[in-house]
Structures are given as structure tokens and as C-alpha cells.
Amino acid sequence: DIYQDRVFESNPSKDTVLNLTGIRQAGFRDTLYVFTPDTVKNPLTARYTSQVFDFAQQNKETFSGDLNEIRNKGGLLNGDRPSDIYNMWYNTGRQYGGYNKTEKEQIRFTGAFSSDIQNHQIKVGFEYEQRIERGYDIAPISLWNSIRQSANRHLTELDLANGTPIYDINGVFQDTIIYETKFNKESETEFAKNLRKKLGVADEQYVNTDALSPSDLSLDMFSPNELNDLQLGSYYGYDYIGRKTKTKSTFDDFFTGRDANGQQTRSIGAFNPIYMAGYIQDNFDFKDIKFNIGLRVDRFDANQKVLKDPYLLYAAKTVSEVTSLAGGATVNHPSNMGADYIVYVDDMNNPTAIAGYRNGDKWYNPDGSEQANPRLIAQASSSGKITPYLVNPKDNIRSEDFVPSSSFVDYVPQVNFMPRIAFSFPISDVANFFAHYDILTQRPPSRLRNDPTDYFYLATNGSFINNPNLKPEKTTDYELGFSQILNESKNSAITLTAFYREMRDMIQTSAMNQATLLLYF
Numbered sequence: 001d002i003y004q005d006r007v008f009e010s011n012p013s014k015d016t017v018l019n020l021t022g023i024r025q026a027g028f029r030d031t032l033y034v035f036t037p038d039t040v041k042n043p044l045t046a047r048y049t050s051q052v053f054d055f056a057q058q059n060k061e062t063f064s065g066d067l068n069e070i071r072n073k074g075g076l077l078n079g080d081r082p083s084d085i086y087n088m089w090y091n092t093g094r095q096y097g098g099y100n101k102t103e104k105e106q107i108r109f110t111g112a113f114s115s116d117i118q119n120h121q122i123k124v125g126f127e128y129e130q131r132i133e134r135g136y137d138i139a140p141i142s143l144w145n146s147i148r149q150s151a152n153r154h155l156t157e158l159d160l161a162n163g164t165p166i167y168d169i170n171g172v173f174q175d176t177i178i179y180e181t182k183f184n185k186e187s188e189t190e191f192a193k194n195l196r197k198k199l200g201v202a203d204e205q206y207v208n209t210d211a212l213s214p215s216d217l218s219l220d221m222f223s224p225n226e227l228n229d230l231q232l233g234s235y236y237g238y239d240y241i242g243r244k245t246k247t248k249s250t251f252d253d254f255f256t257g258r259d260a261n262g263q264q265t266r267s268i269g270a271f272n273p274i275y276m277a278g279y280i281q282d283n284f285d286f287k288d289i290k291f292n293i294g295l296r297v298d299r300f301d302a303n304q305k306v307l308k309d310p311y312l313l314y315a316a317k318t319v320s321e322v323t324s325l326a327g328g329a330t331v332n333h334p335s336n337m338g339a340d341y342i343v344y345v346d347d348m349n350n351p352t353a354i355a356g357y358r359n360g361d362k363w364y365n366p367d368g369s370e371q372a373n374p375r376l377i378a379q380a381s382s383s384g385k386i387t388p389y390l391v392n393p394k395d396n397i398r399s400e401d402f403v404p405s406s407s408f409v410d411y412v413p414q415v416n417f418m419p420r421i422a423f424s425f426p427i428s429d430v431a432n433f434f435a436h437y438d439i440l441t442q443r444p445p446s447r448l449r450n451d452p453t454d455y456f457y458l459a460t461n462g463s464f465i466n467n468p469n470l471k472p473e474k475t476t477d478y479e480l481g482f483s484q485i486l487n488e489s490k491n492s493a494i495t496l497t498a499f500y501r502e503m504r505d506m507i508q509t510s511a512m513n514q515a516t517l518l519l520y521f
Helices: 043-058 068-072 143-151 190-199 224-230 374-380 452-456
Strands: 002-008 020-028 099-117 120-138 164-167 173-177 233-236 274-286 289-301 305-307 342-345 354-359 362-364 408-410 414-426 431-442 473-485 493-504
Touching: 143 190, 143 224, 354 374
Parallel strands: 020 173
Antiparallel strands: 002 020, 099 120, 120 233, 120 274, 164 173, 274 289, 289 414, 305 408, 342 354, 354 362, 414 431, 431 473, 473 493
């Protein structure tokens, strides 16, 4: 039914019927609710609402006007969960809040060759490994709120152009009765269209989403853009509704890919890193010294796109590209500034002064002196802030015109040489000197995959984002030692060692101070 607001005169008279000067539609609401429980899929959860209606029937009560009336009495609507007991224990009939699936494949080739040549034991080998990882997860319970918000969005605007005028008993115009909403085609969502198509009703007809059952709904009723904008899950190697992709998707496809109808597909490819290695090792004796010498060469390619500059989402001008500012003022850069250093200015749209420079993680004042804290550079600026001198200040990752190649480049494959030198020198039957030098690397174990939605929804993400440009972890190890058997029965010994170990490129959380990953909406 139409939900109406009654508007009364400020100075009502006895001759005015109900003192009414107008009726305006405020929305839709049901005037009578009934409940049909699902006794198959989740009968325990259905009992919460059934008990509320059973109690109301015993007391000859009805529910009308507001669905929250059912909630306030302990009932559940679609998408609701039973409340926790004392905020400590899950209640009976609680539904799972998520659905996810993963698939991991690995293609691996290895080969090895060994040979004894005089007193040398030589080993040669190689390996090749390619992973294909896919993942999909979604929060189905939260979809119900999105369904309520999307189904009738195009029917919320009042049709002000078609109302019935009201006059008082003297024929003086008072107000206009507006019974109907205006059908706004531009605000109609793809979900709303597809839902009405499945139910067989007109676009102008209001749909009570709380009368729907899961069998009336499917994920493909949403468009890829709509379901992505809800941010209720993630996917890669699957499409947005969880189907395994059959064709290879590139990073750019998320921004530019479209289907046969011209609709954006928002496809995200599988994570597909590649690892290769080769090694050679030789064990031999030289006089009384035993040697183990080898070399391993690793090549790791994350096989994905990374930001050109971790501080910037959009291209910025360098020293060589900035010769003047707004108004034609000539710029003289400090002599120690490299041609590829990023230029920062006082105002993004109308720069009038150089605020600083940056080379990688190093920041510089306008005079070229290094500054440890970029916030101090901003405070010293005339505007109290610094901003990169963008090539195009109106770049927008949410725009259909966004060019990914202007902000992202290919991951540079990491090649590591890992020598190993070890020797032992027995000075007697019971004493021995030994030493070794090793370099070991390990592929990044986590937080590596580049997800384009991290940048697309950066303004609302509010959490950590992966670093797709991680390097393999590297450990350098030195050791020098001496061992000695202490008695003739050889049941006790002593070993003395000195060692040094250095670990680099380990995963840690980093704060990117003054990073300008600008977004416009």
C-alpha cells in the first residue's frame, strides 16, 4: 500500500475536513504481514519468526506498518541472524556468513645429472614451476540488505508533475495530493530489471523483497559493476558470480574488458607466478681438505602488473619535464636533483611554487637538501600541503577512460645468484675445522598477488593492501667452527662455532607517508 503523510493547516478551522490540506506519498509499506517458514533449508532459524507469529495469533494481533516490529519481538527477516547469547555464544540456527572456494594447480619440471670425474662428484640440475591459483568468496547474508536497497531504487522519486490539487471551502488552493512515484529509468539497477523479468512484473511495479525466497534470486541478476561495488567478497580466476574463467584475463581487462553487449565484465585473472632455477655442485678433496662448492641461479617472475611508483596512482612530472609553473614562472631546480626525480608543488590544479622533490623513498626540500620526514616539507609549504605535479590532474581510476598502462607496469623478474662454499679440514682423527658461506632465497610466501580492486576501491577499502612488487626473501649465512672429541670412547665432544646471518626483503607492514593515491568521484 501507499504510505502517506498527512499535512495539516497551521490554523485549522472547523469547516475544513480533518483539517487536511494535502496528502503526500512517503513510500510503500505493507499493511499486513504473514509468514511462511522454510522447513527444509533451515527449520531452526525459521522457528524464531514462527514463534513470534504464533504468539501474535494467540493474542489476535497483526503486524503492519514496519518490519522492525517483527525484529523487535525476536523475529528474523531475510538476511538476519539469531542474536548471540549474552554476546558470548552463537545461538541455535545461526547461518554461515560466507561462501568461498579455491583452486591451486602446479606445473613442475625437474631434471638432474650427476657424474664422478676423478675425485670430483659433480651434480647439475634445473627446475621449472608455474602456479595457477584461483579464489572466490562472498558474504551471502549481506546480500539481502543490498537487494532491499537495489530493487526499488528507481521508484523512490515522487511524480510531482502529476498530482491532484486541493482547495479549501472558499476555493483557495491549498496543496496537491501525490499518490504515485515517478519511474526513473536512469536510476533503475540491472538487478531491479532482472528481478522483475524473472517475476514477470512491470518495471513500474513495486516489489516487496522480503516476500522473496532464495529460489527467486541469483547472483547473475546483478551486473559485474553492481556486485563489485557492494564489496561483499573477492574473486580471481573466477568471474564475479563464481564461474571458473575459461579464457586468460589480463590486468587491464578489469578496467577495459566488455562483453558482447558492451557491459563491463570486471574480470580478474588467476594468479600465475613462474619460478625457474638451475644449479651446479662439486664435491672434491684437495689434499686433506674436503670442499663442497656450488652455484644456484633462481629466477622468479610474479607475472603481474605493479605500480610504476608505490607513492603514486597517477603519472607525475619529473624534474626534466618541469621548466615553468602556472603563470609562466620559470623554475630553476637544485643542481643535485636528478632528471627523473618526482616534482611536488603547493597546489595540484594551479601550482605556483615547488614544494619539494622525491627520489624513491628519499625526500628533498625545495633547495635540494634531504629531508627525513616529508610531513615537514608539507608544513613548510605556503599552502601547508604538498602534492605531486600530475601530468593530468583529472585522471580517475573509476573512469571508463582510465588507461592502466599509465600507472602500472610489468613486474621485473628477480634473478638471484646463490653461491655455496663449504669446507672441512680434519687436523686429526678427533679434531676438525669447518666453515661455510651460503646465500639462500625464498619466494614471497604471501601478500604478493595484485588485486585491481585494491586500487579501484581504495577510498573505501580501509585496510592493508598487498605489495605486488615484493622481492624474494634473501638470507646470507657465514659460519666458522671447530669440533673435538673429548675422550677415547668417543661418547662426548665439544663444538665451537661463530656465525653471522643476514636476512633481507622480509615481509613487513610499511606506512607510505605522503603517498598520493588520488581518487576522484
